[in-house]
Every structure is written in structure tokens, then in C-alpha cells.
Amino acid sequence: ERTSRRVRLTSAGEAFLPAARECLEAADRARAEVAAAAGEIRGRLAVGAIPTVTAVDLPVALRDYRRRHPHVRITLTSAGSEALVERVRQGGVDVAFLGLPPRAEPKGVRSRRLGGGELVAVVPPDHPLAGQEAELRSLADESFIDFRAGAAGRAQSDEAFAAAGVRREVPFEVSSAELMVDLVRQGLGVGMLPAAYAPRFPDLRAIRLRDAPTRVEHLIWDNRPSPAAAAFLDLIGP
Structure with missing residues (x-):
């Protein structure tokens, strides 16, 4: 819908937008998987972390990852553990570092205890x-x-x-x-x-x-990690 001052989506356009985004993300993933099959990691790596990560030297890990995979677009966001779990579930973040009480476990995602x-x-x-x-x-x-x-x-x-x-x-x-x-x-x-x-x-x-x-620090990721995310998990190690 266009006026003299702005352009905005109609209700039909807003209803279509999530599906359009999913299609674009699927296309990006397909291109990344084809590149990975040829031995090259491409695509996006969205990392999330609480501000007080100590189990991993995150800046060093990101530096090493960029050197190994220069064609991957890396982003980093800082947030609380609960918000990061939700972002990984929704696909906005690929991998995230959390800090939780000893008896708590992240739900709805795959996870690894770091220490x-x-x-x-x-x-x-x-x-x-x-x-x-x-x-x-x-x-x-x-x-x-x-x-x-x-x-x-x-x-x-x-x-x-x-x-x-x-x-x-x-x-x-x-x-x-x-x-x-x-x-x-x-x-x-x-x-x-x-x-x-x-x-x-x-x-x-x-x-x-x-x-x-x-507290216990966890690394979490989606149930179906992209090639870029899988490469980051390999770098962090078991």
C-alpha cells in the first residue's frame, strides 16, 4: 500500500511475510549446504552470548573461526540466557553461550555443558x-x-x-x-x-x-545446525 509519504504492507502482505522469509532462509541454507559439500563453508553464523562467558575465550574463538572460514558472515549479540534460548529456537541465533543454575537445563534446543x-x-x-x-x-x-x-x-x-x-x-x-x-x-x-x-x-x-x-555454562544450538554452525561447534570441541 503506497501513499505520498510512505509505503507499507497490506494485511495480505503481512500475512505472507513470514513465509517469504522462510523461503529466503531455506534458499540461503541450500546454497550453504551445496558449498559445504564442495568443501567450502559459507553462509551466516549468528552467535549469542551472556556477557559473563568464562568457559570459552569467545573473542579468540571468533577470531580463529573467521580465519578458518573467511566466507562466513559472523554476527554476535549479547543477551540473557532465557532470551538466547528463545532466539535459538526461533532461528534468529545459530549458537549461544548460556549460564544456568546447576540443576537447570536448556529446553527445546541441543546443548553441551562447557563447565x-x-x-x-x-x-x-x-x-x-x-x-x-x-x-x-x-x-x-x-x-x-x-x-x-x-x-x-x-x-x-x-x-x-x-x-x-x-x-x-x-x-x-x-x-x-x-x-x-x-x-x-x-x-x-x-x-x-x-x-x-x-x-x-x-x-x-x-x-x-x-x-x-x-553456575554451569552451556553451548546451545538448533536441532538442525547449518554448515557454518556445525563448523563452529567443531571448533569449540566436545
Whole structure:
């Protein structure tokens, strides 16, 4: 439908659009599979990742992949674990790196466990427990900065505090580790980060916890990976 100012789809056009996109994606996949059969990887690789990936050096992995497969268009998006699972299910992302509580498993996708690790409490250098070892109950009177309630990045801490019998206050909910760290720097609360990720912020101090929350990192992909995605899975390894 065209007017003097803009062009927009009619209702019939909008109804046809998803099928048209599927046709284009199928054509792209067919071209990529033909190229792969001839020994050349082409097409698209859409990677998703939580911001705090530690099990894999993602920038190095992407660099190595590009060197091996220069004809693949690589994109990277950062989001929470739940959103990434949904994007892989819908086909918007080919492979994704997640962080989940130990008993959680990604559903509706194929997955591989990459490893697990503990979280530490992150505080300014002048905090009384900075650099020490403690238990979760010693933080009962603290205010916390964490991800939104219900998010996988929050659930791992909530479960551990509940198991320790600690009811904690989380007045600051954030969507990124960077904002969490900025608020910790200002003395507004205690953050919870993976122990392998916390050293990226040398101006802060970690409190190692004897009953620490833990998380497991997963690599997920669609049930029918494209040649480009399959090559990336091979690069990451078993």
C-alpha cells in the first residue's frame, strides 16, 4: 500500500511475510549446504552470548573461526540466557553461550555443558570483608545489586541464599554486569559475579564464599545446525 509519504504492507502482505522469509532462509541454507559439500563453508553464523562467558575465550574463538572460514558472515549479540534460548529456537541465533543454575537445563534446543564455577561477592576495597573468605550468612545485612528476579543469572544466587537461610535485599536490579560493577564501585551494594570473571575489575575486591552459588555454562544450538554452525561447534570441541 503506497501513499505520498510512505509505503507499507497490506494485511495480505503481512500475512505472507513470514513465509517469504522462510523461503529466503531455506534458499540461503541450500546454497550453504551445496558449498559445504564442495568443501567450502559459507553462509551466516549468528552467535549469542551472556556477557559473563568464562568457559570459552569467545573473542579468540571468533577470531580463529573467521580465519578458518573467511566466507562466513559472523554476527554476535549479547543477551540473557532465557532470551538466547528463545532466539535459538526461533532461528534468529545459530549458537549461544548460556549460564544456568546447576540443576537447570536448556529446553527445546541441543546443548553441551562447557563447565561450571563458583560465584564470588564483589565489593569496594574498603568493605570489611574485602579479600576474605566468608559464608553467605555473613552478608545477610548487605544490600545487593543483581540481575532481575527470575533471570538465570539471578536464580543461581537466590537459590544459594535460600539454602543458607538468608533473606537478602536486592534494591538494585540491572541488565548488565558492567552496570552492576559501576554501582558496586559507588558503594551502593554487593554484586555477585563468576569467580573467573571478577578479576576483570582489579579496582574491586572479591569475597570468596564457602557456600558459594554456582553456575554451569552451556553451548546451545538448533536441532538442525547449518554448515557454518556445525563448523563452529567443531571448533569449540566436545
